[in-house]
Amino acid sequence: MTNILITGGGGFIGQKLSQALCRAGSIAGNPISGLTLVDIVAPKIPQSEFAVAALTADISHPATCPALFETPFDVIFHLAAVVSGAAEADFDLGMRVNIFGTLNLLEAARAAGNAPIVIYASSVAVHGGEEPRIVPDGVELNPQTSYGCQKAVGELLLNDMSRKGYIDGRGLRLPTVSIRPGRANAAASSFMSGIFREPLQGEKSNCPVGPDFAIWHTAPRTIIANLMHAATVPAAQFGYNRCLNLPGRTDTVAEMIAAMTQVVGPEPERLITWERDPVIEPIVNGWRNHFRPEKAIRLGFQADRSFADSVRWFMEDDHRDKPA
Amino acid sequence: MTNILITGGGGFIGQKLSQALCRAGSIAGNPISGLTLVDIVAPKIPQSEFAVAALTADISHPATCPALFETPFDVIFHLAAVVSGAAEADFDLGMRVNIFGTLNLLEAARAAGNAPIVIYASSVAVHGGEEPRIVPDGVELNPQTSYGCQKAVGELLLNDMSRKGYIDGRGLRLPTVSIRPGRANAAASSFMSGIFREPLQGEKSNCPVGPDFAIWHTAPRTIIANLMHAATVPAAQFGYNRCLNLPGRTDTVAEMIAAMTQVVGPEPERLITWERDPVIEPIVNGWRNHFRPEKAIRLGFQADRSFADSVRWFMEDDHRDKPA
Structure with a gap:
């Protein structure tokens, strides 16, 4: 039985992912026992055969994550973030949510003691600057936005905490998602x-x-399939680097x-x-x-x-x- | 007139650097007006023509850096760190000093408002894992120690805060320094x-x-020369990435x-x-x-x-x- 947490569960990816999980009823071959959605605005609860909880909370507040983890999770989708345009306009807000929020979540996952799978939504915004025009796997991350910098910091922490055995992290660099539903947001790619x-x-x-x-770019259906696929790939297949460029x-x-x-x-x-x-x-x-996302294609992610x-x-x- | 801060000023590099600065009396062509050494153990004060202050303080304590910056600095050498063996043995200690201490220092430098030069001692420990056996410039940092991870996080923050114009950062990845004076320490390379x-x-x-x-590896004399050289390179020559592999x-x-x-x-x-x-x-x-540190050689760093x-x-x- 698998207990799942989605941060940013009220966002469009969080909502589509929770609907897909409720439809599937299982992940990586294991039945889902419960799903918790957390976001700063109350997430909608999808129709489901299992218990779904929706919490309104800010993971950048130090008390939030320890309270969330009173029951441990087996799989965590960490989608919560201040998006690119907003993190560029307000440096402190981006640092607080994207770095300290991520640290709070990873520390709570570590403290739970069950080395949960953590699927981290990184971004192609980690790339730029001195990198080649066509980006292969394995180039130095040289982000040219604060959002990209903060996502890259999260990748390093995810890798190190996975190496230490505290968590089982998998970081996916999402292409720009198009066509996103809903309204315009503060992402520069909106x-x-x-x-x-x-x-x-x-x-x-x-x-x-x-x-x-x-x-x-990539479509919402592809992203949801790839997020769910990330939970099924054996940890060893990621090798020394748990973070990769998704196909697009x-x-x-x-x-x-x-x-x-x-x-x-x-x-x-x-x-x-x-x-x-x-x-x-x-x-x-x-x-x-x-991009040339060869590792992701080798690991079975969809394009x-x-x-x-x-x-x-x-x-x-x-x-x-x-x-x- | 240039006012200088050295964190980790009591360590062997901090001590040799402060002696070299006192001998030189100037940096990047500007006379030195003052030098402040900070470390968790009282740093020795070298003989000097200008004022040298030695402070015993922990930069990972939130109050330390704001107090330090009551007079702004023009050039900051950020050498303070929990070394590799210690950061691997005590994950929380490494995170506290190497990430939060660095964040505290960079935030205080930003708050000072004069966009000081920050010369950051990174390490070749940022490299490893999936990287090529011979490391060129521009490969994805894939550290296999918590120390390397924490140093790489500092590099990303240094780059982003330089891009935003908050500081003028320059990050040098130090080879193992041999022959280091003093006694054995907790560095794995001791x-x-x-x-x-x-x-x-x-x-x-x-x-x-x-x-x-x-x-x-590299010698102490070479490291001191390269740390001082880092303050003289025009910011634009670093390009989009302020951090580089030093020669060795x-x-x-x-x-x-x-x-x-x-x-x-x-x-x-x-x-x-x-x-x-x-x-x-x-x-x-x-x-x-x-390594093949082509960028550093192009920028005039010594081998x-x-x-x-x-x-x-x-x-x-x-x-x-x-x-x-």
């Missing part, structure tokens, strides 16, 4: 969902970069718009406006947009086949007029 | 000085690894002993005993011993020409019968 999501639902959306801007796709904004048009016709594209944003552009231009799939999946899963 | 230093002074010393064990030399224990014999004759070698140590060996075997030089410099600078 527009990479907005310029599709809003027009697909009849609303205008601004693109703050040019049509030739290329991004490394490189497409330009123009190519992604063409894929949308191919699936749903030309109307949505007309709702996109093109005003450059001097805050967003330098952040996203500092990210790498082309997206086309952005057209992402458009279709958005219509099926997240469009406000989706089939019931 | 023996790499002890097996020369003790026999050169007529005492026995044990080598816990075999004669074919190879290490990446690869030699086996047998080659280093032969160099010692070449300089002082065969007597000292007879005082070396050869008992393997099951705690030391796995730690030092996890370190890389061959050692021979271990025979290190032996001669030990006799001149640190032997208990050294010339007055």
